[in-house]
Amino acid sequence: MIAGTTWFILLFASILSASEHPLKMSVANFTYLEEKKTYQLDIRLYIDDLIMATEGELPKAISVDWSTIAPGKAVVRSYLNEHLKISLNGTEHELKFSKMKVEELTVYVIYNLKSEIIPSLIKTIDITDTVLVDEFVNQRNIVHIELPGKKRKSVLFNRYHRTGSAEY
Amino acid sequence: MMDQFKVYLQLGFEHISDVGAYDHMLFIITLCAFYAWKDWKKILILVTAFTIGHSITLALSALDIINVSQQLVETLIPITIFLTAIHNVSVNRENYLKRKIMLNYLLALFFGFIHGMGFSNFFKALSGGESIVGELFAFNIGLEIGQILIVVIFFTLYFVLDKLLGIKDRDWNLFISGAGAGVSLIMILNTIL
Numbered sequence: 001m002i003a004g005t006t007w008f009i010l011l012f013a014s015i016l017s018a019s020e021h022p023l024k025m026s027v028a029n030f031t032y033l034e035e036k037k038t039y040q041l042d043i044r045l046y047i048d049d050l051i052m053a054t055e056g057e058l059p060k061a062i063s064v065d066w067s068t069i070a071p072g073k074a075v076v077r078s079y080l081n082e083h084l085k086i087s088l089n090g091t092e093h094e095l096k097f098s099k100m101k102v103e104e105l106t107v108y109v110i111y112n113l114k115s116e117i118i119p120s121l122i123k124t125i126d127i128t129d130t131v132l133v134d135e136f137v138n139q140r141n142i143v144h145i146e147l148p149g150k151k152r153k154s155v156l157f158n159r160y161h162r163t164g165s166a167e168y
Numbered sequence: 169m170m171d172q173f174k175v176y177l178q179l180g181f182e183h184i185s186d187v188g189a190y191d192h193m194l195f196i197i198t199l200c201a202f203y204a205w206k207d208w209k210k211i212l213i214l215v216t217a218f219t220i221g222h223s224i225t226l227a228l229s230a231l232d233i234i235n236v237s238q239q240l241v242e243t244l245i246p247i248t249i250f251l252t253a254i255h256n257v258s259v260n261r262e263n264y265l266k267r268k269i270m271l272n273y274l275l276a277l278f279f280g281f282i283h284g285m286g287f288s289n290f291f292k293a294l295s296g297g298e299s300i301v302g303e304l305f306a307f308n309i310g311l312e313i314g315q316i317l318i319v320v321i322f323f324t325l326y327f328v329l330d331k332l333l334g335i336k337d338r339d340w341n342l343f344i345s346g347a348g349a350g351v352s353l354i355m356i357l358n359t360i361l
């Protein structure tokens with residue numbers, strides 16, 4: 001009886017509640033676009049985490065549609081430019097912001113990277129990914145690397161592992 | 169540098185062993201509070217029930233059958249912990265352990281289900297519509313390994329305290345369940361207020 005009543009009250013309350021999600025993570029993909037002869041880095045990260053990182057707090061609302069309050073392009077661009085770096089064979093390359101799309105829970109950003117180094121000549125890829133790691137202690141970032149003719153590799157980042165490499 | 173399976177396996181293991189995301193750990197400990205270290209077979213069933221819950225979620229998620237509100241899922245997690253703690257102290261342990269099917273198993277199954285559901289929703293959002301079955305499978309294995317580790321540490325501590333101080337099963341249950349109820353109640357209030 002007590003358990004049943006507790007269920008009812010708390011289930012009802014839960015419908016009205018809002019909470020932060022448990023998974024602190026971003027996923028990026030580094031690929032080569034054969035037709036454009038350019039590299040591409042795309043990244044997805046949660047909108048609410050990005051708001052916390054760029055604005056310091058979340059709106060206090062019972063129910064929030066994150067897609068309507070996502071940070072603007074300039075804010076996202078500035079934040080990511082500071083927290084994502086890529087070097088090919090030891091040379092840092094500029095990541096050029098291409099486009100940003102707001103999805104249901106996430107922000108999806110695409111960067112282009114021009115390089116003279118073709119995929120078959122790449123020996124090492126050094127990545128610095130500090131996206132959200134200072135804001136959230138349990139933040140984990142994954143970068144999947146998929147280049148033509150090379151084995152797919154993944155690099156995991158957190159607050160204590162801010163840089164990582166893939167060697168071929 | 170790792171392959172994708174290892175990355176998600178590590179993520180799953182780190183998630184359960186992460187003190188910052190202690191809801192999962194709290195549930196496992198509260199669930200185990202009811203048992204003495206001698207009841208390891210029953211604990212194995214509990215862990216299996218949890219795994220089955222996760223697996224069901226995995227299948228439903230892969231087939232795009234479920235799409236439950238994340239807010240609801242997140243609030244259900246501490247509610248499950250709270251109810252488990254109440255259940256632990258409200259039943260007669262000796263009589264209860266003689267039953268073949270116990271409510272605890274269902275709670276473990278349910279918790280596995282809703283916890284897994286929470287993750288599948290968020291993994292999906294990061295996948296950009298691509299299949300996430302492989303990633304979720306690896307993540308769940310990592311979770312299970314971490315879960316078994318927590319159970320082993322918990323019962324090792326219980327075993328040592330039992331041998332050194334002669335702690336009674338009922339006192340241990342009250343102590344751990346009380347802590348579980350208190351912390352989960354705060355978590356519930358945090359999600360509501």
